[in-house]
Amino acid sequence: MYSFDKSRLDLAREFKANPFGEHRPDLQYLLNLMRRPDPKRAHYVLMPRQWGESWTLAVMEPGGVSPPRPTNLVFTDAGEAEWHVFKLRWAELAGEELPFD
Amino acid sequence: MTRIMGYCDRWSARPGDTVNFMVSCIGAESYEVEIVRLKQPEAGPLATPFQPERVASDVNGRYAGREQALPIGSLAVVPGHPCLEQLEAATLVAYVMPTTPLKCRQALFGNWCEASRTGFGLELDEQGCLVLRLGAGPGTEVTLASGEPMRAWRWYRVAATFDSLSGCMAIWQEPVPRHGFDLDRPIHRSTESGCPKCRSSNALTFAAWQSGRATGPSAWGGLQFGQHFNGRIDRPRIVEGALDHAGIAELMGENGLAAIEDELVAAWDFALDISGEAITDTGPNRLHGTIVNLPTRAVHGHNWTGCINDWTKAPEQYGAIHFHDDDIVDACWATDFSFEVSSALRSGVYAAKLTAGDFVYWVPFFVSPPRGEARSKVAFIASTATYTVYLNNTGRFLSSATEVYQGRVTVMDEIDSLLFEFPAMGLSTYDRHSDGTGVAYASRSRPVHNFRPTGRHWNFNLDLCIIDWLEHLGGDYDVITEDQLHEEGMSLLAPYNVVITGSHPEYDSLGMLDAFQAYLRRGGRLMYMGGNGFYWRIAHHPTRDGVIEVRRAEGGVRAWDALPGEYHHSFTGEYGGLWRRNSRAPQKLVGVGFISQGFDKCSYYRRTEAADDPRAAWMFEGVEDELIGDFGILQGGAAGLEIDAIDARLGTPPHALVVARSENHSNTYEVVAEEVLIPHGATDAIINPEIHADITFFETPNGGAVWSTGSIAFAGSLGWNGFDNNVARLTTNVLRRFADDEPLPWPGLPKTGE
Structure with missing residues (x-):
């Protein structure tokens, strides 16, 4: 059974270099683990400020009982937004932040 | 705000x-x-x-x-009637199946009014226990509760009697025997502590209580409603006088209506008029009524044997209506x-x-030319059926499950947020009701979040990229709609040399498919400009415009699955689900059919040898590139999101030419569920060679032809670089040839061995 291994920094580097498209199986396992549905857990959405140009990271609370809560994080590159969410989830799984940005 | x-x-x-x-x-x-x-x-x-x-x-x-x-929540209602008003002693009986018994107080049936505290009613309390409620006004209210919760998804025979002269009340909450094992037991409670004369001219309602005059929009009769029930009600009956347990059993038995004929007040048979909105009383008073906000019909009742799966063959086993607190058909x-x-x-x-x-x-909205007239040789047919089915697609925002299969964080703008600010806007057929059952009906008569020229590039919004291309070419086109196609058939298409679809014409009625087929047989030309088209069968409501039913029967990529035995549309009786399970696979009509979906990154097509075939070479005039569509506003390519491939087994014509084929799709592109009979690991595009989009061309009799892109993302590449690109050039070549009066030559049968 696949389990998270915080020593696999190579997977984080691979995702940072290529957030969309083909991934190696171990990275795909990790992404599936990070994105696994959990009805009790909040998840992230991106709210466009200008379509195709900039996005605000927002949090959807579980249950769909309220609109997304925007954070103060704005991205002008969709890949950078994905990378930021990846880092947040890595920190949640590892209990510590990634050693690189 | x-x-x-x-x-x-x-x-x-x-x-x-x-x-x-x-x-x-x-x-x-x-x-x-x-x-x-x-x-x-x-x-x-x-x-x-x-x-x-x-x-x-x-x-x-x-x-x-x-x-x-927004008056959300379904019910059924019968106008007030003297025979109900005069009841001083009565028996109420029905079969019920609660699906969220612990939700809150929920109405079953009666003429109880929350505002005036008058009438009689059977309901569930907050613990899911059966309750009889009687009242003659504020301060007179009495109740009798079973004290034992009902279980979700369990059929019960519920009954109550009251007699205002003797002051006696009684209730019975009895599980209906079924296969399996559980601890449920029949409950009976009674009291002689008195009850009021609950005479009232209130309407009689099922699955909701009236709560006075509405100050705004009303779903029925100027009233507002609450205490909506989630679950099923089957063959409710009312008898004058308080029956004993044996009498109740006799009433609900095979010859019950005849046995209790003299005392019978009403006996509704929900198995009648399943396709419509009437509810029929087979009793002597003809207390007919109507459903409100379209609860689901053609669902099995307490007596479904599992031996018959088609409600039209045994309607008596489909005598239930499934009510939901989040149904809405008209605001x-x-x-x-x-x-x-x-x-x-x-x-x-x-x-x-x-x-x-x-x-x-x-x-x-769409404006078409006068009926029977064409102002152009070219028609764009708006996918109004598909737009409708997707309206208020709430589920895609509700969890990171969307992110798993899309391979990227979900994007959601402030208009999408309306779904959560105003949940009474209702749901889509991609969602589940609050009790977990799939939403089978879609309606336009309400505000929606995803039918607009802004936001996510999907369906209507993406189809405007095709309009953009037609405008770039000079704007010589008419707009027609799938609604008109369903209504008018082939005569809608006949005046046009070429009909252009949207990017995702996924849902079709039988009439729509027949119209396309007949058009093509008579020399019409069809440009199928998308992916995952002609996939699901739908049924249109018999009288309401813009109300469409989808039964997500066995097979297919689907957000929910219909319950066993409930695969037939209530509106038409037709077997629902995929067209490929109804002998009309999309490959038969347009050469290609749904093979995979992925949403993280789009790819490109590679030109094939068939592109040089004299039958197809004309479409590549001015297109020298090997790769087609390695650009676009949708994740960087023309091939992606949902893609289609040829399949001779499913009906791709033998003379079809695949002139370009996509490649290099990512991990998120998994082969569709209907192609995986035995689960295995080799299902994503990295290792599954079956996953590709095929640009496909074939001629039809009498000078017609079909050209299919097999990709939703294709439309997003047309306008790239100011329309100076190989996708626009290829597509424009096809449009110009298809719009030409000159018939496309029929190639004849392929030689043996080809």
């Missing part, structure tokens, strides 16, 4: 028609209306600038804002303004742009 939203009463209009608009405005005293023609979507810096064209109209201007409520809003379509208005895609403060909301 300022919000504005609305809807119109018709999506398809012709000169002489009037389109009525209903608007709700919150947080602003007034709002601005502007009728515009839509020539492209708002698609960001890499696309044609978004420039809706203002239409001169008396309708344009500023209007006083008002909030209009019933008052009209705020009306737009008359003049004969001078060109055919096209239009919208009412509503602006309140900084908030902008769009209500699109």
Whole structure:
């Protein structure tokens, strides 16, 4: 059974270099683990400020009982937004932040 | 917070028609209306600038804002009747199956009114226990509860008696025997502590209690309703006088109605008129009624044996109605303004742009030429059926499950957020009701979040990229709709040399498929400009415009699955689900069919040897590139999102040419569920060679032809680099040839061995 291994920094580097498209199986396992549905857990959405140009990271609370809560994080590159969410989830799984940005 | 939203009463209009608009405005005293023609979507810096064209109209201007409520939740209702008003002693009986018994107080049936505290009613309390409630006004109310919770998804025979002369009340809550094992036991409670004379002229309702006059929109009779029940009710009956347990058993037995004939007040048979909205009383008083907000019919009742799966063959086993607290078929809003379509208005895609403060909301509609007339050789057919089925797709925002299969964080703008600010906007057929059952009915008569020229590039919004391309070519096209196709059949298409679909014409009725087929057999040309088209079978409501049913039967990529035995549409009785399970796989019509989906990154097509075949070479004139569509506003390529491939087994014509085939799709592209009979690991595009989009061409008899792109993302590449690209060139070549009067030569049968 696949389990998270915080020593696999190579997977984080691979995702940072290529957030969309083909991934190696171990990275795909990790992404599936990070994105696994959990009805009790909040998840992230991106709210466009200008379509195709900039996005605000927002949090959807579980249950769909309220609109997304925007954070103060704005991205002008969709890949950078994905990378930021990846880092947040890595920190949640590892209990510590990634050693690189 | 300022919000504005609305809807119109018709999506398809012709000169002489009037389109009525209903608007709700919150947080602003007034709002601005502007009728515009839509020539492209708002698609960001890499696309044609978004420039809706203002239409001169008396309708344009500023209007006083008002909030209009959304009367959500289904029920059935019978107008008040003297025979109900005069009941001083009665027996109420029904079979019920609660699906969320612990939700809150929930009405079963009776003429109880929350506001006046009058009438009689059977209901569930907050613990899911059966309760009889009686009242003659404030302070007179009495109840009797079973004290034992019902279980979700379990059928019970429920009964109650009351006698205001003797003061006796009794209830029975009895599980209906079924296969399996559980600890349920029959419950009986009674009291002689007195009960009021609950005479009332109230309407009788099922699955909701009336709560007085509505101050705004009302789903029925100017009343507002609450205490909505989630679950099923089957063969409710009312008898004058208090029966004992044996009498109740006899009433609900095979010859019960005859045995209790003299005392019978009403016996509703929900198995009658399943396709419509009437509920029929087979008793002597004919207390007929109507369903409200379209609860689900053609669902099995307490006596379904599992041996028959088609309600039309054994309607007596489908005598239940499934009510939901989140059903809504019509917001019933008052009209705020009306737009008359003049004969001078060109055919096209239009919208009412509503602006309140900084908030902008769009209500699109389509204008077609007069019936039987064509103003062009080219028609774009708007996928109105598919747009409808997707309306208010709430589930995609509710969890990271969407992110798993899409391979990227979900994007959600402030209009999408309306779904969570105003959940009474209702759901889509991609969602589940609050009790977990799939949403089978879609309706347009309510505000929606995803039918607009802004936001996610999907369906309507993405189809505007095709309109953008047609405008770039000079704007010589008519707009027709799938609604009209269903209604008018092939005669709608016949005047056109070529018909162009949207990017995702996924849902079709039998009439729509027959019309396309007949058109192609008579020399028509079809440009299928998308992916995952002609996939699901739908049924249109027999009388309501814009109400469509989907039964997500066995097989297919689907957000929910219909319950066993409930695969047949209630509106038509037709077997629902995939067209490929109904002998009409999309490959038979357009050469290709759904093979995979992925949403993280789009790819390109590689030209094949068949592109040089003299039958197809004309379409590549001026296209020298090996790779087609390695660009686009949708994740960087023309091949992606949902893609289609040829399959001779499913009906791709033997003479079809695949002139370009996509490759290099990512991990998120998994082969569709209906192709994986035995689960295995080799299902994603990295290792599954079956996953590709095929640009496919074939001729049809009498000079017709089909050209299919097999990809939703294709439309997003047309406008790249100011339309100076190989996708636009290829597609324009096809359009020009297909629009030409010269028949496309029929190639004849392939030689043996080919």
